[in-house]
Amino acid sequence: MKPHLFRRTFAATVAAVLMSAGLMASSPSLAQSEPKLVTVNAGFVPVTDVAALYLGEEVGIFKKHGLQLKANVASTGGVPAVMSGEYHFAFTALVNILQARDKGLPLKIIAAGSSSTGVAGADVTMIHAGPKSGIKSAKDLEGKTVSVNALNGLLQMLGKAAVKADGGDPNKVRFIELGFAEALAALQAGKTDAMVGAEPFGTAAIAAGFPPIASPYQSMSPKSMLTSGYFTSEQQIKANPELFKNLRAAINESLEYAQKNPDAVRKQLPKFTKLGPDVAAKLILPNYLTAIPRESVEMFSRTGNEFGMLSKPAVYDEVVWTEGK
DSSP: OOHHHHHHHHHHHHHHHHHHTTOSOOOGGGSOOOOOOEEEEEEEOSSGGGHHHHHHHHTTHHHHTTEEEEEEEOTTOSHHHHHHTSSSEEEEEHHHHHHHHHTTOOEEEEEEOOBOOOOTTSSSEEEEEOTTSOOOSGGGGTTOEEEESSTTSHHHHHHHHHHHHTTOOGGGSEEEEOOHHHHHHHHHHTSOSEEEEETTHHHHHHHTTOOEEEOHHHHHOSSOOBOEEEEEEHHHHHHOHHHHHHHHHHHHHHHHHHHHOHHHHHHHHHHHSSOOHHHHHHSOOOBOOOOOOHHHHHHHHHHHHHTTSOSSOOOHHHHBOOTTO
16 A cells, blocks of 8 residues: 555544544534433412522523423412323422322422511411401401411411411301402402412502411411422332432522522512512512421421311321432
């Protein structure tokens, strides 16, 4: 073989070997594409509590963990869709998860949702009444009609807890079910005496002249406590534990980001709720903490059991998924 032909053949062979080993720089058109993201379907009620995850998706936290969040509106809390596998996970109040498990549904909390502020008179759920109603504290609700968004749910439990803690008899309060917007209208029309409200309707009630007369979470604990969570089914965790480890990591990082950036949370709210920027700027935000405190789960369990919403106390280690931490 002629020398110049040998040199060309040898150079071409070396180049091919290097290219196959990935040791030669390639042009942009030959660069490896980014790893494909795994889409996680979620069921959310459009409330301030879930803003942390919308924000986390927007700033790239889910992508960092190999995920793409697809949020779906789940008006019923998402339990049926999670059990069927339609949603990978969903958000709801802590007591709702405990009630579902109490009925035999194998749900697991995979991450914290939101927590109360721990500040009386400035919390995410408060009881509101008119200044001329004569209602000054929760005990005064005896014999009164009080609206909650769902009978036998979180807000009714909180209303009862507040009345009892104030020395009243919860059984003497007439609770009726009204949607939040309807509840404020009924209060303004004098059709109800008080409402157990959640943000942003608590801020709206204050603006309409109905100040808070009790902060129910303080009836259960004087400090911030976990009030909601993200959950899935035991079957889904067993089928794909690695996915839920990544998901938990993405949720926790999103919560930490939201807690440090409340202004970004407020800017996020009008994007997935019907709130205007002015309302979003004024409402009370929850705490976005990553811990799932045993005392919070057990407190809700005891309170729910006391008021007949749970048939038996929940066991923390059965409710919360802790594997892989």
